[in-house]
Amino acid sequence: xxxxxxxxxxxxxxxxxxxxxxxxxxxxxxxxxxxxxxxxxxxxxxxxxxxxxxxxxxxxxxxxxxxxxxxxxxxxxxxxxxxxxxxxxxxxxxxxxxxxxxxxxxxxxxxxxxxxxxxxxxxxxxxxxxxxxxxxxxxxxxxxxxxxxxxxxxxxxxxxxxxxxxxxxxxxxxxxxxxxxxxxxxxxxxxxxxxxxxxxxxxxxxxxxxxxxxxxxxxxxxxxxxxxxxxxxxxxxxxxxxxxxxxxxxxxxxxxxxxxxxxxxxxxxxxxxxxxxxxxxxxxxxxxxxxxxxxxxxxxxxxxxxxxxxxxxxxxxxxxxxxxxxxxxxxxxxxxxxxxxxxxxxxxxxxxxxxxxxxxxxxxxxxxxxxxx
Amino acid sequence: xxxxxxxxxxxxxxxxxxxxxxxxxxxxxxxxxxxxxxxxxxxxxxxxxxxxxxxxxxxxxxxxxxxxxxxxxxxxxxxxxxxxxxxxxxxxxxxxxxxxxxxxxxxxxxxxxxxxxxxxxxxxxxxxxxxxxxxxxxxxxxxxxxxxxxxxxxxxxxxxxxxxxxxxxxxxxxxxxxxxxxxxxxxxxxxxxxxxxxxxxxxxxxxxxxxxxxxxxxxxxxxxxxxxxxxxxxxxxxxxxxxxxxxxxxxxxxxxxxxxxxxxxxxxxxxxxxxxxxxxxxxxxxxxxxxxxxxxxxxxxxxxxxxxxxxxxxxxxxxxxxxxxxxxxxxxxxxxxxxxxxxxxxxxxxxxxxxxxxxxxxxxxxxxxxxxx
Numbered sequence: 001x002x003x004x005x006x007x008x009x010x011x012x013x014x015x016x017x018x019x020x021x022x023x024x025x026x027x028x029x030x031x032x033x034x035x036x037x038x039x040x041x042x043x044x045x046x047x048x049x050x051x052x053x054x055x056x057x058x059x060x061x062x063x064x065x066x067x068x069x070x071x072x073x074x075x076x077x078x079x080x081x082x083x084x085x086x087x088x089x090x091x092x093x094x095x096x097x098x099x100x101x102x103x104x105x106x107x108x109x110x111x112x113x114x115x116x117x118x119x120x121x122x123x124x125x126x127x128x129x130x131x132x133x134x135x136x137x138x139x140x141x142x143x144x145x146x147x148x149x150x151x152x153x154x155x156x157x158x159x160x161x162x163x164x165x166x167x168x169x170x171x172x173x174x175x176x177x178x179x180x181x182x183x184x185x186x187x188x189x190x191x192x193x194x195x196x197x198x199x200x201x202x203x204x205x206x207x208x209x210x211x212x213x214x215x216x217x218x219x220x221x222x223x224x225x226x227x228x229x230x231x232x233x234x235x236x237x238x239x240x241x242x243x244x245x246x247x248x249x250x251x252x253x254x255x256x257x258x259x260x261x262x263x264x265x266x267x268x269x270x271x272x273x274x275x276x277x278x279x280x281x282x283x284x285x286x287x288x289x290x291x292x293x294x295x296x297x298x299x300x301x302x303x304x305x306x307x308x309x310x311x312x313x314x315x316x317x318x319x320x321x322x323x324x325x326x327x328x329x330x331x332x333x334x335x336x337x338x339x340x341x342x343x344x345x346x347x348x349x350x351x352x353x354x355x356x357x358x359x360x361x362x363x364x365x366x367x368x369x370x371x372x373x
Numbered sequence: 374x375x376x377x378x379x380x381x382x383x384x385x386x387x388x389x390x391x392x393x394x395x396x397x398x399x400x401x402x403x404x405x406x407x408x409x410x411x412x413x414x415x416x417x418x419x420x421x422x423x424x425x426x427x428x429x430x431x432x433x434x435x436x437x438x439x440x441x442x443x444x445x446x447x448x449x450x451x452x453x454x455x456x457x458x459x460x461x462x463x464x465x466x467x468x469x470x471x472x473x474x475x476x477x478x479x480x481x482x483x484x485x486x487x488x489x490x491x492x493x494x495x496x497x498x499x500x501x502x503x504x505x506x507x508x509x510x511x512x513x514x515x516x517x518x519x520x521x522x523x524x525x526x527x528x529x530x531x532x533x534x535x536x537x538x539x540x541x542x543x544x545x546x547x548x549x550x551x552x553x554x555x556x557x558x559x560x561x562x563x564x565x566x567x568x569x570x571x572x573x574x575x576x577x578x579x580x581x582x583x584x585x586x587x588x589x590x591x592x593x594x595x596x597x598x599x600x601x602x603x604x605x606x607x608x609x610x611x612x613x614x615x616x617x618x619x620x621x622x623x624x625x626x627x628x629x630x631x632x633x634x635x636x637x638x639x640x641x642x643x644x645x646x647x648x649x650x651x652x653x654x655x656x657x658x659x660x661x662x663x664x665x666x667x668x669x670x671x672x673x674x675x676x677x678x679x680x681x682x683x684x685x686x687x688x689x690x691x692x693x694x695x696x697x698x699x700x701x702x703x704x705x706x707x708x709x710x711x712x713x714x715x716x717x718x719x720x721x722x723x724x725x726x727x728x729x730x731x732x733x734x735x736x737x738x739x740x741x742x743x744x745x746x
Contacts, residue, residue, distance in 0.1 A: 001743050176647055177714070196569070197579035205646045206570035206579040208610065209601040209711040213646065228582040237581065237610035239743060240736040273578045273586065274549055305674070338582040341550070363613040364740055370374050370612060 001235065001360055005190065005222040005244040009034060009146050009169065010062045014245025015235070015356060016192075016224055017349075018066060022050050023257040027349035029061035036064035036149055036247075041123035044134045051142045064147035064171075065139040069132045069155045081121040081314070088311050091304045096319050099297050105326045108318065116321040120314065133159070140166055147171055149192065151201075153179055160187040173226070175203025180214045184221055191218055192247045195227030199250045199337035202227065202278065202288050208241070215242035230339040230352075232359025236367070250336045251352055254343040260334075265346060267329050273341030282320075282333070284312030290340070292333040294319065374608065374733055378563065378595040378617040382407060382519050382542065383435045387618025388608065388729060389565075389597055390722075391439060395423045396630040400722035402434035409437035409522055409620075414496035417507045424515045437520035437544075438512040442505045442528045454494040454687065461684050464677045469692050472670050478699045481691065489694040493687065506532070513539055520544055522565065524574075526552055533560040546599070548576025553587045557594055564591055565620050568600030572623045572710035575600065575651065575661050581614070588615035603712040603725075605732025609740070623709045624725055627716040633707075636697070638719060640705050646714030655693075655706070657685030663713070665706040667692065 006014040012032030019025055025035030037054070039047050047065075054063060108116065125131040136159065139145045148163055149171040163170045164187065171190035174180040180191045193214040195207025207227040215223050225238035226247035235246050253260055254268055271290055278286045281298045284306050289295065297303060306312050323331040379387040385405030392398055398408030410427070412420050420438075427436060481489065498504040509532065512518045521536055522544040536543045537560065544563035547553040553564045566587040568580025580600040588596050598611035599620035608619050626633055627641055644663055651659045654671045657679050662668065670676060679685055696704040 003743060177645070195579060195581070197582050203647070204650070205711055206568060206581065206601055208568070208579065208581045208607060209570050209646055209714070212604055212606055213714060228579055231585055233585055233614050234581060236613040236740065240609040240613055240740050241606050242736075242739070272550070273582055274576070277577070301678075338578055341582070341586060363615075366615070367609065367613050367737055368741060370376060 001239060001357075003222070003239070003244040005224075006034075013353075013357060014224070015353065016064075016245055016247040017252055018247060018249040019252045019258070021252070021257065021259040022054050023259075024252045024255065024349055025063050026054055026057045027255075027257050028252075028353065029058050029063045031350050031353035033353055034062060034064060034147070034245075036066050036147065038066045038151075039135055039139070040066070040068040040126040040132070040151070042135065043122050043125060044138050047135055047138045048141075051139065051145070055142060055144055058144060060144070062146040063144055064149060065135075065145050066149040066151055067132050067135050067139070068127050068152045069136070069150045069159055070127070070129050070152055081117065081124065084311060084314055088307065088315050089304075092307055092312075092315060095298075095304050096294075096315060099294060100319060100322055100331070103293070103328070103331060105322050105328060105331065108322055108325065112321070112325070113318065116318060120317050124310070129156075136162070140168065147190070149173065149190075150188075154183045154186045154188065157186065171224075174214065175205060175210070177210070177213045177217050180223075181217050184218045188221070190222050190224060190244075192224045192226050193243075194247070195225075196278070197276075197288070197338040198227035199276065199288050199340075200335040201283070201285055202337075203286075207238070211238060211241045211243055228337055228339050230342045232356040232361070233363040235356060235360045236363035240367075248339075250339045251343065252349065253334075253336060254346060255352060256346055256348045261324075263324070263327055263329075264332070264334060267332050268334065268336060268340055269344050269346075270329075271336070271340045273338040276336050276338045276340045280306040280312065282313060282316050282335070284309040287335055288337055289335045290333045292323075292331050294323070294331045295333050374612060374730075376595070376612070376617040378597075379407075386726075386730060387597070388726065389437075389618055389620040390625055391620060391622040392625045392631070394625070394630065394632040395427050396632075397625045397628065397722055398436050399427055399430045400628075400630050401625070401726065402431050402436045404723050404726035406726055407435060407437060407520070407618075409439050409520065411439045411524075412508055412512070413439070413441040413499040413505070413524070415508065416495050416498060417511050420508055420511045421514075424512065424518070428515060428517055431517060433517070435519040436517055437522060438508075438518050439522040439524055440505050440508050440512070441500050441525045442509070442523045442532055443500070443502050443525055454490065454497065457684060457687055461680065461688050462677075465680055465685075465688060468671075468677050469667075469688060472667060473692060473695055473704070476666070476701070476704060478695050478701055478704065481695055481698065485694070485698065486691065489691060493690050497683070502529075509535070513541065520563070522546065522563075523561075527556045527559045527561065530559065544597075547587065548578060548583070550583075550586045550590050553596075554590050557591045561594070563595050563597060563617075565597045565599050566616075567620070568598075569651065570649075570661070570711040571600035572649065572661050572713075573708040574656070574658055575710075576659075580611070584611060584614040584616055601710055601712050603715045603729075605729040605734070606736040608729060608733045609736035613740075621712075623712045624716065625722065626707075626709060627719060628725060629719055629721045634697075636700055636702075637705070637707060640702050641707065641709060641713055642717050642719075643702075644709070644713045646711040649709050649711045649713045653679040653685065655686065655689050655708070657682040660708055661710055662708045663706045665696075665704050667696065667704045668706050 222244035388406035595617035
């Protein structure tokens with residue numbers, strides 16, 4: 001399954017792994033795939049540290065970095081956390097506090113609360129136009145970085161020009177054909193067509209429908225299929241649709257190398273496909289995540305309206321920390337795709353990579369065999 | 374792509390076409406596929422007439438019939454239309470009437486209203502346990518019928534026994550793995566795994582995720598992939614996932630042979646994938662259908678709650694007839710899947726069948742070629 005894109009990027013198989021965890025990135029790239037580090041919540045100093053660690057461990061294999069590059073100057077994104085917190089209305093704050101109190105989830109101790117708040121404030125830095133460019137500057141100091149992906153769609157012209165000059169490929173995620181067309185127009189070189197079954201922020205259109213339409217709309221650049229993919233048969237399916245590779249996120253959460261705690265992994269292993277629901281409780285925009293009593297409470301009649309981004313996320317952040325600290329599976333949620341239904345026990349990145357390739361082989365042989373039936 | 378299932382049913386390619394239109398059924402089966410007539414809204418006399426017409430035109434090719442067979446006795450389904458209409462609260466009735474009045478859509482003339490109501494009353498007959506069995510008895514008089522599909526999930530034991538005795542295969546639609554497991558247990562012989570991207574009543578899980586999980590859960594019976602499929606590359610993809618064929622509905626709506634009016638076809642040709650939304654306005658349960666100002670009005674804050682099935686459908690039915698009669702595209706909706714984005718002009722069933730096979734060939738050749746890269 002070595003596609004043109006895999007050759008161009010210098011990996012063996014076009015399996016792209018999105019993860020916030022450097023160990024996953026290293027293991028995927030070492031196993032012949034292509035790890036892409038989700039970097040937007042790191043400070044420039046943290047990112048430098050992560051990339052240096054990856055360089056030290058990846059044995060010269062290529063990898064990528066995923067940042068959120070806002071196309072337009074967004075004044076709100078520059079606001080301080082304190083300013084934003086003051087914009088959260090009492091109704092929503094009381095609704096969420098009330099839910100947790102009723103469920104017997106204690107508030108955070110003051111020091112823990114300060115730490116969670118500090119992490120959020122630092123994490124927001126990378127989502128401003130300037131912050132994203134600082135992260136990009138760090139990434140470009142590392143010659144192992146062969147691909148930069150914009151998770152916020154069409155990147156600004158100066159970023160495209162800079163990456164082209166440096167010879168680093170630029171990719172972008174899309175959830176609709178019109179996004180892909182726009183991204184191609186501004187110079188994006190790899191489109192990641194992400195279906196509704198994906199974890200995290202996701203649109204409405206399913207991978208099986210989206211991928212062939214994006215391939216048709218952008219015939220001259222490679223398209224990766226994303227959303228719902230954990231098996232080699234699905235990789236064969238997506239290449240049959242015209243994709244040049246696949247982009248997977250959820251599957252790595254259940255590996256030994258993943259950053260999740262055992263509590264979080266157990267919640268994921270217990271979930272079925274239908275437990276990964278698209279809800280606005282986490283950020284104000286639809287995020288596919290584990291269903292929880294908290295995510296569902298906000299959907300019920302009588303719940304207050306969701307807040308706009310970033311206020312909903314700021315409000316949710318502390319509640320999430322309280323739930324994790326209390327070890328409350330019933331209230332716990334995490335962004336994950338419908339593929340969660342196929343993740344039932346801890347594995348390793350290496351096992352996943354080998355299993356996917358074995359399944360891919362079986363699927364393509366099955367398809368070839370149908371000619372003779 | 375002649376799978377074991379295609380051989381067993383006596384068709385050349387495992388492309389299953391769901392349609393309410395006998396002309397589509399005949400053309401698909403004559404082109405080597407397998408037409409399945411959606412029969413649940415026919416009276417036994419109408420169904421007899423349709424099947425006789427199909428027999429007269431299909432040249433001995435096999436075809437199927439799709440009925441809704443309620444597993445349990447449902448008292449409400451036996452209620453008369455008049456009784457049900459009296460259960461519709463004023464709030465919902467006034468909301469919908471108000472919307473149409475505000476939009477300047479005139480009420481139906483009395484005779485037209487009587488006709489629409491009469492059709493609805495007759496159509497509801499096939500959805501009762503007795504009515505469904507009467508339709509089944511008609512279907513079994515036609516030796517061309519080689520497959521009966523239950524669109525309401527696991528069929529009752531007597532129906533399974535009857536079909537097995539007659540040597541007619543029995544299929545059922547599912548939207549979750551647990552449905553498929555239950556259906557297999559009661560004796561269903563073909564599972565149609567239908568993803569969220571499908572038109573009509575549909576679940577949450579996408580085809581790409583659902584199909585491999587159902588194949589794994591039911592390894593000893595054939596699985597058809599349904600939802601979002603209009604292209605041969607998608608057929609290759611679904612066979613790679615382990616399906617024994619595909620089940621398509623939306624694509625036939627845009628053919629010359631389809632029962633839709635030019636007004637309805639134009640609305641479908643103009644729609645993009647993202648215009649096929651999952652809403653409860655039509656039946657009270659989620660139906661994927663064209664977005665319209667009417668479907669969206671019911672989602673807004675201040676709208677009354679959706680009514681339970683069948684009341685919501687009874688209420689919606691007359692409003693729909695008013696919208697179609699007034700030729701109001703902005704308010705018009707129709708059950709259709711996300712594949713609507715690929716349907717842009719009128720074609721013929723024969724063209725669709727040939728195009729799909731050509732694209733299938735290209736996709737499998739592409740996949741085979743990747744071994745050599």
